[in-house]
Amino acid sequence: MAETVLTDTGASTMRPAGWQGIAADWSSDQRAFKNVSWGKAMMWIFLLSDTFIFSCFLLSYMTTRMSTTVPWPNPSEVFALTIGDKKIPLILIAIMTFILISSSGTMAMAVNFGYRRDRAKTAALMLATAAFGATFVGMQAFEWTKLIREGVRPWGNPWGAEQFGSSFFMITGFHGTHVTFGVIFLIAIARKVWRGDFDVERRGFFTSRKGYYEIVEITGLYWHFVDLVWVFIFALFYLW
Amino acid sequence: MTNAAVHLEGQQHSLQAHVHDALASGTLHTKGQQHPIKLYLVVWGWLFVLSTCSYLVDYFGLHGYLRWSLILLFMVLKAGLIVAVFMHMAWERLALAYAILLPPVLVLVFVAIMVFESDYTHILRVIFFAPAA
Numbered sequence: 001m002a003e004t005v006l007t008d009t010g011a012s013t014m015r016p017a018g019w020q021g022i023a024a025d026w027s028s029d030q031r032a033f034k035n036v037s038w039g040k041a042m043m044w045i046f047l048l049s050d051t052f053i054f055s056c057f058l059l060s061y062m063t064t065r066m067s068t069t070v071p072w073p074n075p076s077e078v079f080a081l082t083i084g085d086k087k088i089p090l091i092l093i094a095i096m097t098f099i100l101i102s103s104s105g106t107m108a109m110a111v112n113f114g115y116r117r118d119r120a121k122t123a124a125l126m127l128a129t130a131a132f133g134a135t136f137v138g139m140q141a142f143e144w145t146k147l148i149r150e151g152v153r154p155w156g157n158p159w160g161a162e163q164f165g166s167s168f169f170m171i172t173g174f175h176g177t178h179v180t181f182g183v184i185f186l187i188a189i190a191r192k193v194w195r196g197d198f199d200v201e202r203r204g205f206f207t208s209r210k211g212y213y214e215i216v217e218i219t220g221l222y223w224h225f226v227d228l229v230w231v232f233i234f235a236l237f238y239l240w
Numbered sequence: 241m242t243n244a245a246v247h248l249e250g251q252q253h254s255l256q257a258h259v260h261d262a263l264a265s266g267t268l269h270t271k272g273q274q275h276p277i278k279l280y281l282v283v284w285g286w287l288f289v290l291s292t293c294s295y296l297v298d299y300f301g302l303h304g305y306l307r308w309s310l311i312l313l314f315m316v317l318k319a320g321l322i323v324a325v326f327m328h329m330a331w332e333r334l335a336l337a338y339a340i341l342l343p344p345v346l347v348l349v350f351v352a353i354m355v356f357e358s359d360y361t362h363i364l365r366v367i368f369f370a371p372a373a
Binding site: 022045064227 | 273277280281288298318319323326334335338350354361365366
């Protein structure tokens with residue numbers, strides 16, 4: 001009689017570290033990620049696939065910029081703002097960067113308070129993160145409006161290579177969409193934390209599974225990833 | 241004889257250290273990722289410093305190789321801090337870290353391919369589509 005007993009997940013046993021640990025963890029008939037829940041592992045794998053999507057956008061941007069014979073518009077001037085009488089290069093983008101980093105900081109602390117089961121602080125920090133994120137999206141909307149008024153279109157712009165517009169709208173647009181969904185995700189989870197769903201192990205309305213405070217860390221993973229992508233966009237699109 | 245004993249003792253010691261490590265990472269996860277708040281604040285501060293530095297590269301209008309290398313350096317440092325500390329990758333088992341971090345490295349191969357490709361396209365455009373002088 002064939003028995004289908006789930007093999008030991010190995011979470012409680014001692015595991016070798018280092019290279020031997022990799023071989024041992026990936027060997028057959030067991031789960032590879034010993035002390036990581038399926039939820040966290042799937043978020044990481046999703047983020048990996050998202051990395052490839054953003055890599056493709058940045059790569060196509062690199063290819064168009066390298067292969068065009070027309071000069072590329074100077075981002076330092078295109079994204080400059082006149083404050084008072086002074087024209088400050090890239091200032092809006094710099095502020096957006098600081099806002100997103102701050103949101104990452106509050107998110108990291110929310111995860112910490114979540115594991116300490118401090119409901120009020122966790123929810124408050126998550127809402128602060130969402131507020132920073134919404135501010136970021138608002139500033140991006142302002143930036144888009146400004147550029148569109150100045151005549152930037154996906155097929156052309158007043159300053160140089162036509163591909164500038166399509167690269168800009170595609171990359172920042174896709175990133176902004178991620179931020180927007182992150183804000184929604186944050187608010188939804190913050191509400192559950194605030195209500196105490198994870199203390200009474202209330203079942204979710206959609207999956208009817210019990211939730212745990214780990215979801216705060218998983219939400220955090222997504223949020224930090226959004227910040228991470230911005231690091232690359234900031235360096236490669238705005239500063240290059 | 242004494243030699244063997246010493247050898248055995250040494251082995252035991254390393255085994256103990258091993259077990260200790262495994263235990264430490266095990267308990268870490270039963271409670272979830274728990275690290276002092278101060279660590280996050282320090283990383284936060286560093287991210288601010290690094291972002292300011294990369295902004296100043298543009299503000300002072302540095303150019304050439306100095307500019308590219310500084311931009312890439314600050315970018316990699318920031319990305320590393322976010323992934324290692326904020327996303328807790330530094331405390332995960334290597335099996336997860338390598339599964340997630342190695343594949344994106346292969347994107348660099350794609351980058352290399354596209355550099356050649358765009359060079360070639362650029363040359364073709366210069367040769368055949370240059371505006372008539």
